[in-house]
Amino acid sequence: xxxxxxxxxxxxxxxxxxxxxxxxxxxxxxxxxxxxxxxxxxxxxxxxxxxxxxxxxxxxxxxxxxxxxxxxxxxxxxxxxxxxxxxxxxxxxxxxxxxxxxxxxxxxxxxxxxxxxxxxxxxxxxxxxxxxxxxxxxxxxxxxxxxxxxxxxxxxxxxxxxxxxxxxxxxxxxxxxxxxxxxxxxxxxxxxxxxxxxxxxxxxxxxxxxxxxxxxxxxxxxxxxxxxxxxxxxxxxxxxxxxxxxxxxxxxxxxxxxxxxxxxxxxxxxxxxxxxxxxxxxxxxxxxxxxxxxxxxxxxxxxxxxxxxxxxxxxxx
Amino acid sequence: xxxxxxxxxxxxxxxxxxxxxxxxxxxxxxxxxxxxxxxxxxxxxxxxxxxxxxxxxxxxxxxxxxxxxxxxxxxxxxxxxxxxxxxxxxxxxxxxxxxxxxxxxxxxxxxxxxxxxxxxxxxxxxxxxxxxxxxxxxxxxxxxxxxxxxxxxxxxxxxxxxxxxxxxxxxxxxxxxxxxxxxxxxxxxxxxxxxxxxxxxxxxxxxxxxxxxxxxxxxxxxxxxxxxxxxxxxxxxxxxxxxxxxxxxxxxxxxxxxxxxxxxxxxxxxxxxxxxxxxxxxxxxxxxxxxxxxxxxxxxxxxxxxxxxxxxxxxxxxxxxxxxxxxxxxxxxxxxxxxxxxxxxxxxxxxxxxxxxxxxxxxxxxxxxxxxxxxxxxxxxxxxxxxxxxxxxxxxxxxxxxxxxxxxxxxxxxxxxxxxxxxxxxxxxxxxxxxxxxxxxxxxxxxxxxxxxxxxxxxxxxxxxxxxxxxxxxxxxxxxxxxxxxxxxxxxxxxxxxxxxxxxxxxxxxxxxxxxxxxxxxxxxxxxxxxxxxxxxxxxxxxxxxxxxxxxxxxxxxxxxxxxxxxxxxxxxxxxxxxxxxxxxxxxxxxxxxxxxxxxxxxxxxxxxxxxxxxxxxxxxxxxxxxxx
Ligand SMILES: Cc1ncc(C[n+]2csc(CCOP(=O)(O)OP(=O)(O)O)c2C)c(N)n1
Ligand code: SF4
Ligand SMILES: [Mg+2]
Numbered sequence: 020x021x022x023x024x025x026x027x028x029x030x031x032x033x034x035x036x037x038x039x040x041x042x043x044x045x046x047x048x049x050x051x052x053x054x055x056x057x058x059x060x061x062x063x064x065x066x067x068x069x070x071x072x073x074x075x076x077x078x079x080x081x082x083x084x085x086x087x088x089x090x091x092x093x094x095x096x097x098x099x100x101x102x103x104x105x106x107x108x109x110x111x112x113x114x115x116x117x118x119x120x121x122x123x124x125x126x127x128x129x130x131x132x133x134x135x136x137x138x139x140x141x142x143x144x145x146x147x148x149x150x151x152x153x154x155x156x157x158x159x160x161x162x163x164x165x166x167x168x169x170x171x172x173x174x175x176x177x178x179x180x181x182x183x184x185x186x187x188x189x190x191x192x193x194x195x196x197x198x199x200x201x202x203x204x205x206x207x208x209x210x211x212x213x214x215x216x217x218x219x220x221x222x223x224x225x226x227x228x229x230x231x232x233x234x235x236x237x238x239x240x241x242x243x244x245x246x247x248x249x250x251x252x253x254x255x256x257x258x259x260x261x262x263x264x265x266x267x268x269x270x271x272x273x274x275x276x277x278x279x280x281x282x283x284x285x286x287x288x289x290x291x292x293x294x295x296x297x298x299x300x301x302x303x304x305x306x307x308x309x310x311x312x313x314x315x316x317x318x319x320x321x322x323x324x325x326x327x328x329x330x331x332x333x334x335x336x
Numbered sequence: 337x338x339x340x341x342x343x344x345x346x347x348x349x350x351x352x353x354x355x356x357x358x359x360x361x362x363x364x365x366x367x368x369x370x371x372x373x374x375x376x377x378x379x380x381x382x383x384x385x386x387x388x389x390x391x392x393x394x395x396x397x398x399x400x401x402x403x404x405x406x407x408x409x410x411x412x413x414x415x416x417x418x419x420x421x422x423x424x425x426x427x428x429x430x431x432x433x434x435x436x437x438x439x440x441x442x443x444x445x446x447x448x449x450x451x452x453x454x455x456x457x458x459x460x461x462x463x464x465x466x467x468x469x470x471x472x473x474x475x476x477x478x479x480x481x482x483x484x485x486x487x488x489x490x491x492x493x494x495x496x497x498x499x500x501x502x503x504x505x506x507x508x509x510x511x512x513x514x515x516x517x518x519x520x521x522x523x524x525x526x527x528x529x530x531x532x533x534x535x536x537x538x539x540x541x542x543x544x545x546x547x548x549x550x551x552x553x554x555x556x557x558x559x560x561x562x563x564x565x566x567x568x569x570x571x572x573x574x575x576x577x578x579x580x581x582x583x584x585x586x587x588x589x590x591x592x593x594x595x596x597x598x599x600x601x602x603x604x605x606x607x608x609x610x611x612x613x614x615x616x617x618x619x620x621x622x623x624x625x626x627x628x629x630x631x632x633x634x635x636x637x638x639x640x641x642x643x644x645x646x647x648x649x650x651x652x653x654x655x656x657x658x659x660x661x662x663x664x665x666x667x668x669x670x671x672x673x674x675x676x677x678x679x680x681x682x683x684x685x686x687x688x689x690x691x692x693x694x695x696x697x698x699x700x701x702x703x704x705x706x707x708x709x710x711x712x713x714x715x716x717x718x719x720x721x722x723x724x725x726x727x728x729x730x731x732x733x734x735x736x737x738x739x740x741x742x743x744x745x746x747x748x749x750x751x752x753x754x755x756x757x758x759x760x761x762x763x764x765x766x767x768x769x770x771x772x773x774x775x776x777x778x779x780x781x782x783x784x785x786x787x788x789x790x791x792x793x794x795x796x797x798x799x800x801x802x803x804x805x806x807x808x809x810x811x812x813x814x815x816x817x818x819x820x821x822x823x824x825x826x827x828x829x830x831x832x833x834x835x836x837x838x839x840x841x842x843x844x845x846x847x848x849x850x851x852x853x854x855x856x857x858x859x860x861x862x863x864x865x866x867x868x869x870x871x872x873x874x875x876x877x878x879x880x881x882x883x884x885x886x887x888x889x890x891x892x893x894x895x896x897x898x899x900x901x902x903x904x905x906x907x908x909x910x911x912x913x914x915x916x917x918x919x920x921x922x923x924x925x926x927x928x929x930x931x932x933x934x935x936x937x938x939x940x941x942x943x944x945x946x947x948x949x950x951x952x953x954x955x956x957x958x959x960x961x962x963x964x965x
Contacts (some may be wrong), residue, residue, distance in 0.1 A: 023885065071794070072794075072797050073791065073792055073793060073794040073795070073796065073797060074791070076641070076790060076791050077799075078637070088799045089799050089801070089811065091799075092797055093797055094789075094796075094797050094798065094799070095797075095798070095799030095800065096637070096640060096799070096800045097799055097801040098633070098636075098663060098800075098801075098802060099633070099659055099798065099801070099802060101658075101659060101664055102629065102630075102633045103420065104630075104633075105625065105629070105630035105631075105632075105637065106633045106634070106637035106640070107637060108634055108637065109595075109597065109623075109634035109636060109637020109638040109639075109640075109641075109645070110636060110637040110638065110640060110641045110791070111637075112595065112621075112623065112634070112637075112638055112928045113594055113595060113621075113638055113641070113643045113644070114638075114641045114642070114791065114792075117641065117791055117792070118790065125489030134626055134627060134630070135626065135629075135630050135633070138625075138626040138630065147905075168951060179391060188844040218719065242592060263768070267751070311621075312621060313624070315616055315619055315620075315621065316617070316619075318619025320592075320758045320761050322618075322619060323589070323592060323618050323619050323761060324756045324758065324761075326589075326614070326617040326618035326619070327586065327589045327618050327756055328588055329617075330586070330589075330614045330617070330618070331576055331754070331756075333532070334576040334577055334578045334582070335575070335576055335753060336384055336385045336387065336574075336575035336576065336577050336750055
């Protein structure tokens, strides 16, 4: 790959990593919380891709979902509410050898972190982002989230929320230099895994919105989402995400969508009746800021001193 | 241009009838956009290159596009230069070049001139089409005479018109030429400097400016009786000349810091401009983030992954970075933060000097957030302190904040050329396997120090968190662990403090009055104190470089003086106000800290005029204090 210089190479005996090499502790999410499913899928991805744990970094913000890095036996950065993106981009900028993931929630990403989020899309660094969209603030006990549906009953809106929700897919698709936008759901494991894998393989900033179950605070919504299979349609295309047979059988509605067609993607993202699972948009050619960031790595001390001295000459008396 | 091959005719600058000066303070003031600053910066650089001591400060207009010929439009520069070392902008100016009769009033309001100040003023307004302007001009000239200024009316535009159809752009070079003759500047150096500042322009533009430069020089030679010499002592020492922001940029590179993550803000931005020009050639890169929060987050991300980074900003940006600074303290991430202070609160005085962020950086984070804070007091220290800051940040695994200010940012001063060393550079990122059994926060109980694993180090995997955590980086809310880890983070400051020496006293070790300063005011304070000492007054000063932890031995030093007073550029209540009592008085920031730290009744002399402190003002205050003692 580009720019990997001497100081990042370390010789290790070749080792085969098993699932348990990526597991750490017992996840403290509620039983029935969708977060567990994503954790298993990501650990499976790590094993399939044989990602060296020491070369893998999970960066998160604050929220139930953002506890994720603590359950991965890799490097992790559980930082500030809404600020996972700048940290992750800073990690990647001068360390192209690291596999960087961002784990964020709907409040973390689309509310407090919205500024950083849309700019991270534009930077298009090689980072895999998984946004856990449970349409509520779980951690702080049921406040309205920017993705809560209009009328959602919460502790900040006991008679129902009063604004239409943010549409994270549409927002992503509207950002310049967007390169990968997909949606999946935590209770469709085959599709979830296929989506995470496609995102990981994407050369650039991959944004996955995972429709999540918050069993603790959103019981009726969870019930509705997981039982009404007519409200879900699976996107299919040879250049799209290839889900397993089980998913395709369980969900009867399929829709052929070419992920290079951004206008069609925007129409699908606007659909109020149906949630499409699959790849909305992909552009592997979008400009990459991390390549720029790593373009001049590996200067020797002599190189550095010579360059500074040459510059100092111009200021010499 | 006198001859065909591009070199300028250079009459010997040492004309025998030149009056020798020890130093002079020159101001050039024009409407915004007429290039007074460029002329002055070039003059300062040439003087420094000739071996003079130099200090320059910019006079910055209030708005971006102020209407011309108004006080708001005054844009310019002050250059204090002399035979010896110059450490501050000084008192009233000796000479003023004014492009119209209105702009000097901005500076007159600030008491920038005195009886006898020589005024060289553009005379074209005296014959302007508009009666109003003609009258305004003659009124001002009369007023200048009444104030005791020595006025020379100069046909700047008329002379420039001989060479250029648009004298508004280029008059500044003609003025530079005129001043070069008056002060006997080396014209070869002047021409080289003009070539340098227009380096991105075409040869035609450079040549046109060189012609104006020479024309101004010739005109002064033939028409003015002002002829000075400011000798420069022969020095063997190799010098460089630059402003504080450029020195920071060089410091960043000499420290081997590979990433500067920033968001534009005056007066910090010019460091980023300089870095943008050269850091890629020295193996680094600059990231312009979407805001200051993202800028510091990005820097922390890079630091976490082994590339200790810098983020540079000013007051409003510090406010935004607060939460991340707390994280860097809590999670023990090395980071260099540069705050080029300006007037506050809020957007305040963007271009003016203040030292008002001290308490904000020290105590601005919720929770206890110990960190190292230091303040350079010279341009040279702007360079060296960045190198020091990175080392401290990495050794003590914490953010280090460097407090510069608008005065250092734009002040230009020569200093010994740094001899770059490999040991100043950041070491390569450690990618060796992590020591088995070692914890990510394996604190040493005595010092609070620990080693951190860096991504890529096999076996060191941990999840950094801003939540309370154990040695193993495990989230924990156990009361004992929280108390203990807070103590360990604080211990690092004590450990570092033990490596510091008591500050040197400028003057006698005991006496009547001790002045305490910090940051950019050192030159003005020490000049005032030296002048007081020459008068036989028992006054000394100390200048602090470390604000956190404070240098040791302060109480012992303070006890040897009858009175201790800080001199700072920030707000304090005046005891002259009838509402203010010693009990309700709000003290200047350093005084506030020192009172708490030493239990000595430290007084303060501070203000927020947005101006660099003048030695004369400090001297007057010293005198008053001693009279009252
Ligand atoms: C600056 C700041 N403001 C507020 C909080 C409190 N807070 C913690 S998590 C959270 C909301 C999290 O919601 P979401 O991102 O949807 O994550 P979830 O818990 O639902 O997974 C809030 C408001 C905080 N930690 N920091
Ligand atoms: S509160 Fe909701 S989101 Fe949080 S762990 Fe429980 S189920 Fe999951
Ligand atoms: Mg949520």
